[in-house]
Amino acid sequence: MLLTGAEILIKSLLDENVETIFGYPGGAVLNIYDELYKYKDKIHHVLTCHEQGAAHAADGYARATGKVGVCLATSGPGATNLVTGIATAYMDSVPMVAITGNVATSLLGKDSFQEVDITGITMPITKHNYIVRDVNDLQNIIKDAFYIAQEGRPGPVLIDIPKDVTANKAEYTKLIPKEITRSSKYITEKSLQKAIELINQSERPFIYAGGGIGISGATQELIDFAEKINAPVSTSLMCMAAFPNDHELYTGMIGMHGTKASNIAATKCDLLITLGARFSDRVISHQNHIKNARILQIDVDCAEINKNVKVDSSIVGDLKIVLDKLLPLISRKNNDEWLGKINNLKENKKVLINDTTTPELLFDKLNSLNDGSFVISTEVGQHQMWAAQHFKFRNERTFITSGGLGTMGYGLGAAIGAQTGRKDRRVFNIAGDGSFGMNCNEFVTAVKNNLPIIQIVMNNNCLGMVRQWQSLFYEQRYSETTLDRPTDYVKLAEAFGGKAFRITKPEEIDEVLEKALDSQGPVLIDYLINNDKKVFPMVAPGAPINEIINEEDIKNN
Structure with a gap:
């Protein structure tokens, strides 16, 4: 069967049992998007607000489902906008296939409009990557990419496809995906x-x-x-x-x-x-x-x-x-x-102080509501550590966070991917106001797709983790960590078309969480906390891990 490269790509994705793609169109991938239009009943495309959001969504989808996450972007800035998401997946061993368009093969290496050497850029942050110069190689490359992404230690693979390759024709015959076997040959x-x-x-x-x-x-x-x-x-x-x-x-x-x-x-x-x-x-x-x-x-x-x-x-x-x-x-x-x-x-359960909004109080309430189905995604910072310390996880694939790279701006895109892949679960994204500012545009992606994500912004008006280090190790010189932003996150979420609530005192928590869980679409909760609240215990950088700093140590200098 003689097909165009774009047709071969879509049929090969279907052969790999791909059901969802996260992406953003552009000139170099027009042939691919035209083919996706014809197959929209078989492959669900989630249009994000930014290519980085697409990469994080593919990552979150993979972590929540165990399947390969797939993202798609155009050439040049579209491709480079995927880089942080690819690096995040690489550091945390997440199976992902990133597909990018590029200028026609005749224009490669000529500084053409929206041309970058994305395979060169991503070589250190992928398990493998390809540039497809001949349409006859495309089908086997896709098959190999999905195998490499999953076998052994998983990780991201990038396939860069010049525009003329998506238009040229080659023979297509349905190929069975390579079987993934567990690695055991080195067990002696x-x-x-x-x-x-x-x-x-x-x-x-x-x-x-x-x-x-x-x-x-x-x-x-x-x-x-x-x-x-x-x-x-x-x-x-x-x-x-x-x-x-x-x-x-x-x-x-x-x-x-x-x-x-x-x-x-x-x-x-x-x-x-x-x-x-x-x-x-x-x-x-x-x-x-x-x-x-x-x-x-x-x-x-x-x-x-x-x-x-x-x-x-x-x-x-x-x-x-x-x-x-x-x-x-x-x-x-x-x-x-x-x-x-x-x-x-082991520390006994601390008595919670109920006269102010604290991370501990919030997670205690979430724990009491969790039937084991909650998925927690996070951004990176104090809120991430509080989630790890205080939420009681019961089931695998229910904590989605950037560990190795520590990517601020990761969580909401990842939550979109997780909720898309696991409609049977309720996804919460825990963010600080600093991290949320990096990817808040993706809230509208959740609204458009009617994803019932609950976005909690732990709002302390600062870059909390960096401020904590400045407090402990830099004699409280708070250089550029106090945000002083006049943003009203409730109004922002409502402007994007979602529901929103604000919590300023403990007695509001139960009612707001109940309303959020009853909602069929995305909800934002602006949860105000004190900017001096710190993550404890803590070990100073380079110190032995048994030299633990706690709140009492700070009070006693």
């Missing part, structure tokens, strides 16, 4: 036996679980593993929803804003079992801080072994497979004394 008997030996010999094992648990879908395997060896479990930011937060072995998040129990346990254990985590500087700070423990690292990506921290033993492979292999071979352990010490470090 020797590495398994060494791990078993370390686990069985340990008296104070401690588990540091990362984003790889959720990517692998290994939540149940992690629970079974932790329960068999009776080991406390901490999670990185990327693993918050991949281990039930109410489990008796859970010690909370680890790292700069981690719990006392997690951070101290990491320095007191005799075996640190690291699962699908990369020893980020925001988690471990420095290898010397965990020098008392042997380290077992299990990861699907061999490049992560010994990259940031020297380990004593490692297994390279898919976590679900590795844990399945280890479970019947390890000894059941007691560790009562060790668990007792860790449990003593």
Whole structure:
């Protein structure tokens, strides 16, 4: 069957079971959009306000559904506007295919109108990328791109298609997508036996679980593993929803804003079992801080072994497979004394102060309303840490946040993608007023598509996290972090066509949340908090992770 490149692209996307694309049209992709028009009953296109929003939406869609997210943009600035979203997906191992148009092949390299070398620009932030110079190569490239995006450690792949390639014709024959198999070829008997030996010999094992648990879908395997060896479990930011937060072995998040129990346990254990985590500087700070423990690292990506921290033993492979292999071979352990010490470090539920609006009070209310179906997306900053610390996650793929890149402006686009892919769940995007200002235009995308997202703006009139650092480490020199913006977020949301409420006192929370949850479309809640409110506990940059600063320390200087 002889088809144009644009037709081949759309049919190939359908072959890959793509149902949704997030994008923004332009001259170089007109042929593609013309074909999308013909297939609009089969592929739902979500028009965002900005290409960066499209990339974040594809990312959020992938995280919430486990499918490949797809975004589409035109050449030049359209393509470069995807870059931050691609980098965000790359840092957090999100399967995504970004499709860009480009000028005709005869105009490449001539500084033509709206021409950029997007494959050169994105080479460091993609698993692989392509420029399609021959329409005869297009179908196989698309097939390979979807395979690469999903196999092993997932990540974004970019396909750049010059305009003449979308118009030229080639033979198309339906191709079956490449089967994705779990990575196991590097799992050796020797590495398994060494791990078993370390686990069985340990008296104070401690588990540091990362984003790889959720990517692998290994939540149940992690629970079974932790329960068999009776080991406390901490999670990185990327693993918050991949281990039930109410489990008796859970010690909370680890790292700069981690719990006392997690951070101290990491320095007191005799075996640190690291699962699908990369020893980020925001988690471990420095290898010397965990020098008392042997380290077992299990990861699907061999490049992560010994990259940031020297380990004593490692297994390279898919976590679900590795844990399945280890479970019947390890000894059941007691560790009562060790668990007792860790449990003593767990903080009891704090008495909430009800005379002012605080993050803790808001999340306490959200927890009481959550039936397990809430999805929380966030921007980046204090509100992100408060969500991780205080919301009680029960199910995997319900926490969507930018971990590795820390992208302000990520959350609302990601919420749009998540809500589009998971219509059976209710998505909340938690933002600070600083982050919300970066992507508030996408609220109208939610309105147009009637997505029942609840956008909460934790409004403290400042760039809260940067201000917190200025307060603690820069002698309160608040350089350019006080916003002093006269924006009325309620009126802004209403101008975009959505509903909006403002909360200024605790007694308003219940009624507003009830109204928001009853709404069939998007809602914004302007939630006012004090600009001196800080995220605690905290570890100073470069300090050992057991040197924890809390609110009392600040009061006592």
